[in-house]
Amino acid sequence: MVSEKRQVVVPGETIVSGREFLPGEGAYRDGIDVVSGRYGIMNIFEKHVRVVPISGAYYPRRGNTIIGTIVDITFNGWLIDFGGAQNAFLSVAEVPRYVNKNEMREFLDFGESVIVKVWDVKSRGVDVSMKMRGFGKIEGGMIVSIGANQVPRVIGKEGSMVRIIKNATGCDITVGQNGKIWVSGHNIDDEIAVKKIIEFIADNVTTNGLTERVEKFIKGMGLNVSKDDVEIVAENTDGEEG
Amino acid sequence: MAGKKSLYMKRVDGRKIDEVRPMIAEIGIVPSADGSASFETGGTKAIAVVRGPRTLHPQHMQDPKTGVLRVNYGMMPFSVSDRIRPGPSRRSEEISKVVEWALSSVVDLSGFPNTVVDVFIQIPKADAGTRVAGLNAASIALAHAGIPMREMISAIAVGKVDKTLVVDVNKEEEDFHDGEGSTDIPLAVTSRSKEIALLQLDGKISPDELMKVIEMGKKACEDVLKVQIEVLKSGSVGDE
Numbered sequence: 418m419v420s421e422k423r424q425v426v427v428p429g430e431t432i433v434s435g436r437e438f439l440p441g442e443g444a445y446r447d448g449i450d451v452v453s454g455r456y457g458i459m460n461i462f463e464k465h466v467r468v469v470p471i472s473g474a475y476y477p478r479r480g481n482t483i484i485g486t487i488v489d490i491t492f493n494g495w496l497i498d499f500g501g502a503q504n505a506f507l508s509v510a511e512v513p514r515y516v517n518k519n520e521m522r523e524f525l526d527f528g529e530s531v532i533v534k535v536w537d538v539k540s541r542g543v544d545v546s547m548k549m550r551g552f553g554k555i556e557g558g559m560i561v562s563i564g565a566n567q568v569p570r571v572i573g574k575e576g577s578m579v580r581i582i583k584n585a586t587g588c589d590i591t592v593g594q595n596g597k598i599w600v601s602g603h604n605i606d607d608e609i610a611v612k613k614i615i616e617f618i619a620d621n622v623t624t625n626g627l628t629e630r631v632e633k634f635i636k637g638m639g640l641n642v643s644k645d646d647v648e649i650v651a652e653n654t655d656g657e658e659g
Numbered sequence: 660m661a662g663k664k665s666l667y668m669k670r671v672d673g674r675k676i677d678e679v680r681p682m683i684a685e686i687g688i689v690p691s692a693d694g695s696a697s698f699e700t701g702g703t704k705a706i707a708v709v710r711g712p713r714t715l716h717p718q719h720m721q722d723p724k725t726g727v728l729r730v731n732y733g734m735m736p737f738s739v740s741d742r743i744r745p746g747p748s749r750r751s752e753e754i755s756k757v758v759e760w761a762l763s764s765v766v767d768l769s770g771f772p773n774t775v776v777d778v779f780i781q782i783p784k785a786d787a788g789t790r791v792a793g794l795n796a797a798s799i800a801l802a803h804a805g806i807p808m809r810e811m812i813s814a815i816a817v818g819k820v821d822k823t824l825v826v827d828v829n830k831e832e833e834d835f836h837d838g839e840g841s842t843d844i845p846l847a848v849t850s851r852s853k854e855i856a857l858l859q860l861d862g863k864i865s866p867d868e869l870m871k872v873i874e875m876g877k878k879a880c881e882d883v884l885k886v887q888i889e890v891l892k893s894g895s896v897g898d899e
Contacts, residue, residue: 429810473805502712
């Protein structure tokens with residue numbers, strides 16, 4: 418994220434004055450001023466003004482990885498509840514194998530959890546896909562829920578925090594930007610350890626030097642913090658496009 | 660004012676006539692909610708919790724053009740010296756509605772059709788001015804919930820105690836019965852365009868005095884707004 422200033426703004430507050438600035442997401446124009454239309458961190462990049470939310474409900478963005486559960490089955494797809502304003506729609510065309518439309522429950526049934534990618538965000542809902550590697554139905558493991566605004570701290574810079582947890586516990590971790598985290602390990606004790614670490618991070622999102630504190634916390638649990646990098650899929654940290 | 664002196668010259672708690680009671684605001688007091696805030700002025704405290712946007716049920720209440728704002732105001736049974744019967748009452752329904760109208764003038768839910776944003780306002784302690792405290796808390800909570808808003812909203816109750824106009828009346832002033840008695844005028848002002856989003860009046864007041872009330876109220880709302888902005892800006896220190 419490139420920004421000239423990093424500052425919290427309040428609705429109705431003038432961010433910048435000048436005709437050359439363009440109001441983007443979370444901002445609007447009022448005369449000569451560009452005004453914040455929501456509470457968040459202002460971000461001015463090449464005269465383009467945005468306000469990035471720092472709290473509140475999860476708003477899906479294109480490219481986000483989300484974890485949700487099947488709540489409805491329609492004639493051509495599934496509806497997924499991921500904790501957002503509307504349900505996400507997963508079309509049969511967006512699943513990695515052929516599905517008989519009469520036997521859709523065979524592939525994904527009510528209450529089953531999936532990892533999907535946000536394909537398109539419209540005001541009426543979200544379209545998702547699970548065609549790429551790493552996405553699909555969740556089998557085994559456990560899902561840990563945290564706030565969507567705590568997700569960037571769990572991921573860390575370029576996935577550093579997730580890497581630490583993966584290395585310490587040997588578990589497979591998939592972080593959904595909607596605050597749902599899927600943990601899968603060889604045994605339940607490892608998974609519970611991951612859950613404890615994630616909850617520790619979620620409780621300490623506002624503290625500085627979080628990495629050191631987490632490493633200390635992991636050591637306190639009797640686990641090793643190793644620095645070697647083994648097969649890391651770095652998650653996008655804060656859902657920025659590009 | 661017929662030249663007669665007002666019977667209420669000095670305020671019971673020693674405040675100046677345009678002085679607001681000390682205010683304390685907090686955000687994030689309810690971790691499970693999408694946004695939450697408390698707002699306290701003197702002996703009045705309001706808690707506001709925001710949930711949503713989420714799908715609105717029953718479905719026939721949904722609006723395919725925009726999201727719906729729904730406000731629920733209630734006083735806790737122990738908030739005043741006489742126990743208040745919990746549950747909806749004529750008064751609480753009215754306050755829910757006027758607060759909802761005031762807030763809908765600033766929130767923009769057009770991006771979330773068929774959804775609802777719920778605002779729950781509870782009053783744990785009451786010493787007059789609960790609807791304005793509730794509105795102030797709700798404004799902070801909505802911002803904290805990341806709901807798109809054109810501006811903030813601040814509210815204050817201005818009172819006429821006998822012939823004296825005072826800002827932010829407390830219960831004792833509200834119950835003043837000598838002379839002309841007491842009239843209170845809750846007033847809400849938006850932070851940027853300075854428009855009046857709520858104005859209620861029950862009692863008697865002259866048009867000239869009402870203009871003076873609005874002027875005083877707008878001035879006092881600036882003090883309220885300062886507290887609201889401050890809590891939102893400091894509550895997020897270190898947040899990513």
